[in-house]
Amino acid sequence: MSTLPTCREVYEFLDEFHAGELDPMRTSAFERHLSLCPSCRAYVDSYRRTVELEKDAFAEPDLADPPDELVDAILAIRRTAPDLPET
Amino acid sequence: MPYPRAYLFPFRPGASGPPARRRARHLPRRAHLPVQPAPPAADPQAELLARLRAGDEAAYERLVREQTPILLRVARRLLHSDDEARDAVQDAFVAAFRGLPNFRGESRLGTWLYRIAVNAALARLRARAGADEVSLDEWLPRFVEDGHAAEPAAPWPADAGPERREVRERVRQAIDRLPETHRTVLVLRDIEELTTDEAAEALGITPGAVKVRLHRARQALRTLLDPWMRGERA
Numbered sequence: 001m002s003t004l005p006t007c008r009e010v011y012e013f014l015d016e017f018h019a020g021e022l023d024p025m026r027t028s029a030f031e032r033h034l035s036l037c038p039s040c041r042a043y044v045d046s047y048r049r050t051v052e053l054e055k056d057a058f059a060e061p062d063l064a065d066p067p068d069e070l071v072d073a074i075l076a077i078r079r080t081a082p083d084l085p086e087t
Numbered sequence: 088m089p090y091p092r093a094y095l096f097p098f099r100p101g102a103s104g105p106p107a108r109r110r111a112r113h114l115p116r117r118a119h120l121p122v123q124p125a126p127p128a129a130d131p132q133a134e135l136l137a138r139l140r141a142g143d144e145a146a147y148e149r150l151v152r153e154q155t156p157i158l159l160r161v162a163r164r165l166l167h168s169d170d171e172a173r174d175a176v177q178d179a180f181v182a183a184f185r186g187l188p189n190f191r192g193e194s195r196l197g198t199w200l201y202r203i204a205v206n207a208a209l210a211r212l213r214a215r216a217g218a219d220e221v222s223l224d225e226w227l228p229r230f231v232e233d234g235h236a237a238e239p240a241a242p243w244p245a246d247a248g249p250e251r252r253e254v255r256e257r258v259r260q261a262i263d264r265l266p267e268t269h270r271t272v273l274v275l276r277d278i279e280e281l282t283t284d285e286a287a288e289a290l291g292i293t294p295g296a297v298k299v300r301l302h303r304a305r306q307a308l309r310t311l312l313d314p315w316m317r318g319e320r321a
Contacts, residue, residue, distance in 0.1 A: 007234055015298065040236075041242075047306070050312060065311075070155060074177055
């Protein structure tokens with residue numbers, strides 16, 4: 001990818017570009033392609049936003065309190081299972 | 088892995104130890120001063136571990152109460168089922184109780200439990216019959232012979248329009264359509280923020296395979312969201 005990459009190559013190396021893992025020469029070629037190709041610019045932007053949307057879709061506060069019945073069940077298993085360390 | 092990392096460096100290195108002991112030597116000995124050098128109880132994990140190993144019931148309850156919310160969250164994300172997530176967390180604690188005598192404290196207790204829970208959830212995923220029969224090939228970009236995209240991409244409007252709640256729901260539904268092998272990588276890498284190596288170890292695949300699956304999963308997800316994000320809200 002030392003000369004201008006094709007769209008296929010942009011798509012292929014996009015994850016490394018996104019993660020900042022491309023070497024400077026490839027990054028520069030990648031950016032030159034993007035400056036000339038509106039379709040790839042749109043694709044790269046939507047790829048980046050896809051990753052942001054994933055993170056946002058699952059962003060949730062931790063449960064303040066765990067479900068009591070689950071805690072009780074886990075502790076009961078520990079107390080009663082013969083092969084677990086005893087109290 | 089944002090939450091477990093909080094366990095890794097909870098204390099400033101050097102905050103206790105030799106300097107404190109040196110000072111103590113020059114002070115007159117008084118009953119309320121510590122006379123033992125750097126007692127293990129200074130580290131809450133060491134204290135908790137000692138109590139667990141001694142079979143202290145209250146310590147077990149504390150561990151289970153503190154860790155369950157975090158473990159449930161990752162198990163839910165991997166299994167997308169509340170019931171199975173609870174079962175996986177239960178499996179994880181049983182495995183942890185069994186492994187506690189051999190836990191050498193090289194990682195934080197929370198990190199260790201987190202890894203066990205990820206493995207317990209993955210084991211349940213693998214046990215699901217007929218899983219992963221979907222292919223995501225149809226959602227990957229296609230190219231013409233000269234390397235141009237067969238279907239040029241159109242920009243997504245900067246303002247997504249719909250409410251955040253609606254977008255989140257749509258994204259979750261799209262993620263659930265991915266084949267399990269790819270969905271799992273996406274959850275571990277992008278949402279749980281494990282490193283490539285950590286995800287590879289948990290899944291028993293190479294780091295290269297993790298990278299390929301992650302990229303393909305993101306591309307497929309992008310394709311699934313594309314019409315909707317461009318305004319086709321039907």
